[in-house]
Each structure stands twice: as C-alpha cells, then as structure tokens.
Amino acid sequence: MTTATPEGLGDALIPVVNKLQDIFSQASLDFKLDLPQVVVIGSQSSGKSSVLESLVGRDFLPRGSEICTRRPLILQLVKLQQGNGAHAPQAEEWGEFLHLQGKKFHDFDKIRAEIQEETARLSGFNKGVSDKPIRLKIHSPHVLTMTLVDLPGLAKVPVGDQPGDIQARIRTMVFEYIRHPTCIILAVSPANADLVNSDALEMARQADPQGTRTIGVLTKLDIMDRGTEATAMLRNEVVPLRLGHIGVVNRSQHDINTQRSMAEACAGEAAFFEEHPAYLEVASQCGTPALARALNRILVDHIRAVLPHIRGRLEDALSRRVVELQVYGHTPPGHTSAQRGALLLQLLDAYAVRYSEMLEGRSEALPVSELAGGARIRHIFQDIFHQGLSSLNPSSELSEEDVRTAIKNTAGVKGTLMLPDAPFELLVRRAISRLLTPALQCKEFVHSELLRIAGQCAPPDIARFPSLQTHLVEAVEEYINTGAAPAERMIKDLVACEVSHINTDHSAFIGGSRAIAVVMERRQQAAGHRDADRDVSPSRDDHSRPPSSIGDLGEGPEAHSNGGRVPIIRNRPRGPVMDTHQAHTAARQGLKGMEPDLLYSPEELMEPARTLQQRNSPHHHQGAQRMASPGPSAVQRHPGTPQSGWFSTLFKGGPEARADYGPASELHQPPYTLRVRDSVSEQESVQVAVTRLLVESYYDIVRAGLQDSVPKAIMHFLVLFVQRGLQQHLIRTLYREELFGEMMQEREDIAAKRASCLAVMGALREALATLDTIPQTLASRINTPHKLSHDGRLLAGQGDSQPLHQMAAYGALPQRSHSYKNLGRAARMAVAALAACTLSDSDCPAPAPFGSSCMQGA
Structure with missing residues (x-):
C-alpha cells in the first residue's frame, strides 16, 4: 500500500502555511496569525547564516565579521518537482521577495544585494537593527519544503549606531518570535564553546522550559580543540532536548573568501563525519541532509497538530469581523439626497422594530445572563410594585391613640353611643392616600426602563453617524416623556377615585356587624384564656382588684393575638374625686x-x-x-x-x-x-378594635384594585403608547430633507476602519479557502522519496518502500552503524554511504560490492 512520506506531506502542508503567511503579512492588515515556522536563533557569529545557506545549497546571505542579520528574514523554501531520467531537464532555481512580487531573482548574488538594500532602508547602513521582517521565497528542486526565520544574532556590545540597549532589544525581538507555541526553535550553538553557556539554549529555555519544541544544532565541530569531541552533546546527554541535537560542519571564513562552492562544502561535511572515528555511531544523525529531513518532519508534524486550531481561530476571527463591519456599515451613506434619505429611513425603521422586539422578547440581541427588555418591566410590576404594596400594613402606621383621637374628633361635642362612620372614613382615606407614592414610583421605574431599552436597541449602523445619534436620543426621550405625563395623571386619578368614594357595599368588605362580631369573639377568647390562667395559678394576688374590672381586659400575651387588634386597657391608681x-x-x-x-x-x-x-x-x-x-x-x-x-x-x-x-x-x-x-373604657376599646378592622378590610380591597389597575394604566398610557407610535414619531420628527446632510455625515475614522475590516475579512476568507485545499493536495501527494546527488544536494527519486534516509531521521540507523564501528576505514565508508542512500536494497539498480562506495544512491 502506498503511503505519503514526511517529505510528501511537507510538500503539501508547508506551502499551505507559507501561503497563509503571505496572506497575513500584508502591512494593511491589523490581524496577525501565529503559524508554524522554524526560528533560527544563536549568538553572533555562531554560524546561523551558514546553516541556512547549507539547507538551501546556495550562497545568498550577507556575511561579515560583525553583525550581518539586522532584520528578521522569513525564508520560505519551496521544493520544485524535477523530471525523471538522465535526460530530464533540470528545474531552475529562483528567489522572490514579497515586497517585490512578480520579480524573480535567478542570480543569488542579487538576492544578497537586495537583502542588504532592503535592510538599509529601515535599519540604516551602520549596524542598526529593526524588527520589520524581510520575506524571501526560494524555489528549488534541491530543498525540502519548510519555513525558516533567521533572526539577528544575540549581541552584547553595541557597535556603530546601535543603541546602548541593543542586547535587550534583540532579546525582546527574539523572544517575541519564539514565545508562540506554534514556533519550533532551532538553537544554534558553536561546539568549540561550553554548551551550558549557550546564549541560544538559554533563550530557548525561557520560551520552552520543557524543551519540547527546541532542536539543537552544533556548529564548528571541525575546529574544536585537539583531543576534544562533541559526542556526548550529540547523544543528548549534556543539555537534553526532546528533539535532540544535530551536528553540522559549515564553510569557514577562509572557504568563503576562496569561494569554495556549496557542493564541495557538503561533500567535505559528509567526509568529516564518515572519517572521524568519534562521530561514526552518530554520523547518520549529523550533517545538513539529516538536519533538513528532521526539520521537515518536525515542521510537518507540528503543522498537522495545529491546523484544527488555526481553522478555529480563522472562523472565530471572521465572525467577529462580520459583526464589526455592521458597526461601520457595508457601504458609504451615498452622496445624493435620495440615497441618504433612503438610508435614514431604513435606520429609523430598524430602530423602531428593534425597540418593539426588545419589549416583546423577540430580539436576537437579548442577553442570556440577565433580564432585559420587557422582562425587566414585568419584574417591576410583579416583584417590586405588587409585592411592595402587599408588604404595606395600615395598622403599622395606625396606632390605638390615632384611632381613639379620630373617633373623639369626629364625634365633636356630642360624643358617640354607637359605632360612627366618620372615623372609619377619615382613617381609610388617609391610608389609601399613602398608596399614591409607590404607584408613582412604579411609573418612574418603568419610565427609566424604557429609556434603558432605547439605549440598547440602536442598530449598529447608527454608530457611524454622531449627529443622527444625538437627534435620535432626543426624539426618543421626548416621545417617552410624552407618554409618561398621561400615565401619571391616570394613576393620580385612580387613587383620587378611591379616596373620593368609600364603597362600604363592596362584596369583599367585612361590614360593621361582622366586624363587631369578630371583635367580640376575639375578646371572649382572650377572656377565656385569662380565666384559664387564673385557675392554673391561684397564688397570684388578684383579690385586691375587682374581678370585673375593665383593666383586666387585654392583659397578658392573649392581648397581642390577631395582630394586636385587641385593645389594652390599663389600671390607674385612684385619685381624689370632686363632687x-x-x-x-x-x-x-x-x-x-x-x-x-x-x-x-x-x-x-x-x-x-x-x-x-x-x-x-x-x-x-x-x-x-x-x-x-x-x-x-x-x-x-x-x-x-x-x-x-x-x-x-x-x-x-x-x-x-x-x-x-x-x-x-x-x-x-x-x-x-x-x-x-391613657385609660380606655370598654366602649372605646370595642370602637377602636372595630374601626381598625374596618380600615384593614377596606384597605385590602383598594390595594388589590390598585395592584391590578396601576400596571394596566402604565402599560396603556406609557409602554404601548411608545411601542405603537415610536416609528411614526421618529419619521415625523427626523425624516426631513434639510436634516439629511447633517445627520448622515459619517465619522472621519469610519471609512478607514471599514476598509481595514473588509481587507481582513477578505484575507480570512482566502485563508479558509486555502485550508480547504489541503485534503485534495494530500490525496495527490504520495510517496516520493528523495536522494542525494553527487554534489551533496537532494534530488527526487522514485520508490514505494521506506528510504534509508527516513530510517536515519527516525533513529533506525545508528544501531546499524554501531554494529560495524570496529571495521576498517573502507567498511566504515560503506556503512556511511548505505546510511545516506535513499533507495531500498531491492530497488537499487547497481548494488555495490561490500566495502566500496555506492555511486547510485550517494
């Protein structure tokens, strides 16, 4: 069964990520997306640029004894497919800068010159540093598809026109790139220095404390002190990393000065690891080809892991931008009066509709975490007004002294023999009048809620027009106030009607005879309780008082039953009497x-x-x-x-x-x-109790009526008045041609924000469309192994079995090499060639005898 190799997956996935980077690298976009990429970090002159050039197989980066990389270089390597056969035409190589789209650079010396010129445009010509990246895409059949970021070296001493805090600035720039979880850190360290003092590994540990996305690269293995070697470092024993360490041998400054070709340098690197006895067992994991394969595999695995997250971020960002665009409006308001009038009419109608939907609970903008709109008005009616009136007790503000005073005042000079009506009506009118205040408060609460809704239901487009917002607020507030006045008059009239006529014929009213019967029954019950207490406690000194004394009424806890409605009559000491x-x-x-x-x-x-x-x-x-x-x-x-x-x-x-x-x-x-x-006669006691009972009975009737009629009055004269007539009022007040120019004038920043939002939405839609092409691309990319050419660069080959270079990348070959570590030089060279070969033993067209070099696969 044919399966896709990591290189095949890389050819499919990495270009997709590169395209996403190109989409979101536009300067006009205010949206940034963290995409998987390999960031190369290291101290100055640690060999970072040489590693990149070895991966590309070309000499194209600025060089020098001082700082050379002064701006981040985002390098996108794109593998070109090469024809099969000995006579197949060779695919050409070229580079392309994002800031010079469409212009191909076939001369890599010109690429170096363009990098230097573009760096000087922002950073100057005297060692200045900038964090604005340069984007370069190189198409070549000799590379593996991947994305690399070359950052300025970690310098400590400023030179030229560099600021005094150059070290802190470069470290901040480096950390900004490597802190993202989608980033793979390629930490370059020279092998001729102590690895525990590596600046690159120190920075990588800050961003990746567990070392799960850091791969170490050891350079300058060929110039280590005599008698020293880096085998322990390559075995991941000194500074352990999850992805391990890979050793490379790059061109020296002498090689660069003598213009030694990259092909010769790659061959020399292979010979170094093949011939050096200390590195034979790790030779398959060293060298630029092994580094390229490892980076390609790691990057592909990383992309496959984060692609679902990337799609989710793109979809969420697009949804937010769609909402944001509604605030800015899809189109400008227009220049003609008819266009502006049509847009104004549309906005006014939308506002009135949204207001009505908020009241009726049909709005899509209603929150789910709190009550809003009409639900708040219902809460005012049911939970505030209704319960507030229910909690009022007329007896709490109607003392016994008040009732007795009212009875005597209404009797005048004549006094009373029977139960009078006047004190009852006087007291109940006063109690009903106190219901006016909570009723008016209920109206005020609803009034405030209508204004609150008015500020919540404005269409997003209205935010574009400050003058329209001002006029709209004034018009809505004026109309709501217009309905508040009749509602207040109606509430006052309802209370006034109740005060004006006391309907003692109401079916729910207790009436005088029933009230007297209830009071007398309560007094008899209280007297019975006192007699029972007197029988149980005969030792009490009660013989000094006449048993029928009026002062006995209401004593003890029984006097407080029924809400304290049984009057208390106290004994007073006898005083002198005048005849x-x-x-x-x-x-x-x-x-x-x-x-x-x-x-x-x-x-x-x-x-x-x-x-x-x-x-x-x-x-x-x-x-x-x-x-x-x-x-x-x-x-x-x-x-x-x-x-x-x-x-x-x-x-x-x-x-x-x-x-x-x-x-x-x-x-x-x-x-x-x-x-x-202070003293109360038995007749007064009965009159007080009956009067209070009558007041409470009638007060309950009036309270229940107002609990029902006041919300109805507010709904009719205020809420429904606003809901039904707001649209016509807005059109009548604001839809006037002389106001079109003033009210439909956009804010100055709206046009720029609309353009930016549309650009980001276009980029997000293009990015999602790019991700949609991944399944078709993967289906068309099957196993296409690679092999090394004679000059050390990667070539395309054919075969269905797993190539040996993949086995080396996954760690299968070090054990095979280790079993032959005691052989002679010829045998060791054969093993190294076998490890570098990309063809399986069955597919090899010319298998070489044991002990000789394989010229087909290496």
Whole structure:
C-alpha cells in the first residue's frame, strides 16, 4: 500500500502555511496569525547564516565579521518537482521577495544585494537593527519544503549606531518570535564553546522550559580543540532536548573568501563525519541532509497538530469581523439626497422594530445572563410594585391613640353611643392616600426602563453617524416623556377615585356587624384564656382588684393575638374625686389656678358609682377642701399656654375673677395640646378594635384594585403608547430633507476602519479557502522519496518502500552503524554511504560490492 512520506506531506502542508503567511503579512492588515515556522536563533557569529545557506545549497546571505542579520528574514523554501531520467531537464532555481512580487531573482548574488538594500532602508547602513521582517521565497528542486526565520544574532556590545540597549532589544525581538507555541526553535550553538553557556539554549529555555519544541544544532565541530569531541552533546546527554541535537560542519571564513562552492562544502561535511572515528555511531544523525529531513518532519508534524486550531481561530476571527463591519456599515451613506434619505429611513425603521422586539422578547440581541427588555418591566410590576404594596400594613402606621383621637374628633361635642362612620372614613382615606407614592414610583421605574431599552436597541449602523445619534436620543426621550405625563395623571386619578368614594357595599368588605362580631369573639377568647390562667395559678394576688374590672381586659400575651387588634386597657391608681358642690365652688372662684391632672382625673370619669358613694362621706369633704386649697405651685401656668392678651385673660380669669370666687376655687386650665387619656373604657376599646378592622378590610380591597389597575394604566398610557407610535414619531420628527446632510455625515475614522475590516475579512476568507485545499493536495501527494546527488544536494527519486534516509531521521540507523564501528576505514565508508542512500536494497539498480562506495544512491 502506498503511503505519503514526511517529505510528501511537507510538500503539501508547508506551502499551505507559507501561503497563509503571505496572506497575513500584508502591512494593511491589523490581524496577525501565529503559524508554524522554524526560528533560527544563536549568538553572533555562531554560524546561523551558514546553516541556512547549507539547507538551501546556495550562497545568498550577507556575511561579515560583525553583525550581518539586522532584520528578521522569513525564508520560505519551496521544493520544485524535477523530471525523471538522465535526460530530464533540470528545474531552475529562483528567489522572490514579497515586497517585490512578480520579480524573480535567478542570480543569488542579487538576492544578497537586495537583502542588504532592503535592510538599509529601515535599519540604516551602520549596524542598526529593526524588527520589520524581510520575506524571501526560494524555489528549488534541491530543498525540502519548510519555513525558516533567521533572526539577528544575540549581541552584547553595541557597535556603530546601535543603541546602548541593543542586547535587550534583540532579546525582546527574539523572544517575541519564539514565545508562540506554534514556533519550533532551532538553537544554534558553536561546539568549540561550553554548551551550558549557550546564549541560544538559554533563550530557548525561557520560551520552552520543557524543551519540547527546541532542536539543537552544533556548529564548528571541525575546529574544536585537539583531543576534544562533541559526542556526548550529540547523544543528548549534556543539555537534553526532546528533539535532540544535530551536528553540522559549515564553510569557514577562509572557504568563503576562496569561494569554495556549496557542493564541495557538503561533500567535505559528509567526509568529516564518515572519517572521524568519534562521530561514526552518530554520523547518520549529523550533517545538513539529516538536519533538513528532521526539520521537515518536525515542521510537518507540528503543522498537522495545529491546523484544527488555526481553522478555529480563522472562523472565530471572521465572525467577529462580520459583526464589526455592521458597526461601520457595508457601504458609504451615498452622496445624493435620495440615497441618504433612503438610508435614514431604513435606520429609523430598524430602530423602531428593534425597540418593539426588545419589549416583546423577540430580539436576537437579548442577553442570556440577565433580564432585559420587557422582562425587566414585568419584574417591576410583579416583584417590586405588587409585592411592595402587599408588604404595606395600615395598622403599622395606625396606632390605638390615632384611632381613639379620630373617633373623639369626629364625634365633636356630642360624643358617640354607637359605632360612627366618620372615623372609619377619615382613617381609610388617609391610608389609601399613602398608596399614591409607590404607584408613582412604579411609573418612574418603568419610565427609566424604557429609556434603558432605547439605549440598547440602536442598530449598529447608527454608530457611524454622531449627529443622527444625538437627534435620535432626543426624539426618543421626548416621545417617552410624552407618554409618561398621561400615565401619571391616570394613576393620580385612580387613587383620587378611591379616596373620593368609600364603597362600604363592596362584596369583599367585612361590614360593621361582622366586624363587631369578630371583635367580640376575639375578646371572649382572650377572656377565656385569662380565666384559664387564673385557675392554673391561684397564688397570684388578684383579690385586691375587682374581678370585673375593665383593666383586666387585654392583659397578658392573649392581648397581642390577631395582630394586636385587641385593645389594652390599663389600671390607674385612684385619685381624689370632686363632687358636685366642689365643682360649683370652683366655678364661682374662677377658671384658674387648678392643675389639669386634678381636673381631668381618668378614674373620676370611669367610676361614677364610687364617686356618688363617697360624696356624703366626711373624708370626701376633707379631700375636697384640700384640693381647693392649692399650694404655691398651683398658681403656675401650664407650659405652652398663652400668658398675655385679652383672650388668655378671659380664659384664665383675671384679678376680678379671683376676687369674686376666691383663690381656693381655681380650676386647672386645659393643656395647649390636648390628647386622649391613657385609660380606655370598654366602649372605646370595642370602637377602636372595630374601626381598625374596618380600615384593614377596606384597605385590602383598594390595594388589590390598585395592584391590578396601576400596571394596566402604565402599560396603556406609557409602554404601548411608545411601542405603537415610536416609528411614526421618529419619521415625523427626523425624516426631513434639510436634516439629511447633517445627520448622515459619517465619522472621519469610519471609512478607514471599514476598509481595514473588509481587507481582513477578505484575507480570512482566502485563508479558509486555502485550508480547504489541503485534503485534495494530500490525496495527490504520495510517496516520493528523495536522494542525494553527487554534489551533496537532494534530488527526487522514485520508490514505494521506506528510504534509508527516513530510517536515519527516525533513529533506525545508528544501531546499524554501531554494529560495524570496529571495521576498517573502507567498511566504515560503506556503512556511511548505505546510511545516506535513499533507495531500498531491492530497488537499487547497481548494488555495490561490500566495502566500496555506492555511486547510485550517494
């Protein structure tokens, strides 16, 4: 079965990556894509450029004793297919720069000159460094398809016009390339220096601490000190790397000066590893051909691993750019009034539609992480307004004293015998009036939400036109405010209607008779609980109080049942009682000089029977005489009472009144602020409890009605008013020809951003189309092994079995070579030739005898 070799996969995959690099290398694009590539790093004069030239098989890079690479060089090697047979025409080689597309350089000396000139354009002629890359593509049948990046050498001392921080700048530039996980690091280190001090390996470890994507290259093996060798380093024993180390022998400066050809240099490299006894067992893993195969295989595996991720990034980036383009608009607004008017009408209609969709919950822009649009308005109605009204309790702000005061005030001078209606209506109107504030707050909340929605539903295209945005905001806010005023009037009218007429005939209203029955039942239950407690605890000292005393009502915890609606009546100590004779005597003496507490004793009014019994007793007359003879403090005026004026004189009694009635008959004047007594009669207690129950019953009816009617009023007069009429209002307000020129004026940066976004979208679509060609390309690329020509460069061959150079690349040949390490020189040369051969034993047309060199495959 025919399978694709790593070189065949490289011929299919690496050109795809190279094309992606060309697509996204355009200066006008603001999108960058991290693609798999091999980055060559090393210290200055470590042999980086020589390694690249050996891989290409051509002398084309600038050279010198000082820094030569001053800008990153992205080198794309593209393998050309060569015809089969001895008489097949040789494929030509050429180079092409991305900044000079379409111009082919067949003379590699001119390629070197163009590199120097392009470097000088940005970096100057005096050792300056720039991070702007030069892109060079070389087409040749003698290379394996791959992408290499040559970076400036890691220098430490500035020269020429280099800045003082040249070391930090170069290291920053190098790290920016090698930090990406898609990058393969080719760390070049000279073998004649201590490997643990290698600048290249030190930088590689910063970006790749585990060493999973770093491959080491040892140069200058041929000029190591006599008696030293790098076998341990090549065996990956000194500085272990997952991808290992490969040794190469490049041309020396003397070879360059004497113009030694690359073919001779490759042959000399092969002879060095074949003849050097220390490197025989690792010879198959050394040399430029082995390095080329390893780089090709590693790069292909890396590309296959990251291609799905690359496709995902391209698709995500394209989706984001499509959304971004909607903000900039697909086309300019146009120059004629008709074109601008048509676009304006389209935008206004789109805004109104999006607003309605947000209210109805049909918008595609609604978030999934929070409530938005109409859902927030419903939340205001149900969870804020409805629950807020339900939590209001009229009894919490309606004290017993308030109810008693209302009952007495509404009775006037006549007093009350039965349950009056006036205090109930007074109190319930006041409770209903307090519902107006939360109802208006609900309207304000909905008003704010409508404005919030107005800022969320604008079409992306509107952002292009600042003037249109301003006019649109003003028009929408004006229309929403127009609907807010009728909604507020309707809410006030709803509350006013409830206050104006108290409908006691409502079916849900408890009514007076039922209220009295409920109150009396509660009082009987409370009395029963007190009797039970008295039976259980007979030791309590209760014989001093009459068992039927009104003060017993409401004592104990039972008084607080039913929400505290059972009134509490407290006992007060008995005080002096004034009989009829003393009262007339006081009246004759004048209304002055008496303390209010002596005149308004609660016990006097609550127990008239006791007063009548004591009226004829001698002790009673003695007490009256003592009360009628006040001490010095009795003549003090009550605080807050007017002290002068004819009205105060008339009220208190002047000197003449004191002379007529005598100082012993002076009454206490009423306080300036008069409140109800602390003590409560049984009739008052029942009236208070019934009145509170009636207020609560009717308040619940009104509250339930407002919970239903207020949201309806807001929906009708505000929400639906805005939703149904916004489109016509916008057209009537903004669609005017005299405003077309002002409102449809784009921002200055929109046109440039639209062009950039369209360019990136085009590049992304082209990149995705390029990735779509990979399956067809792989299907057409089957096993096409390679072999070495006599001058040391790779040639194309044929065969279906796995070539030996692939076995060397995968580590199968060192053991084979190791088994012959004790043979003589001729045998070792034969083994080395066999290891370098690309043909299988069965396909070899002229197998050489053992001990001689194979001239077919090597």
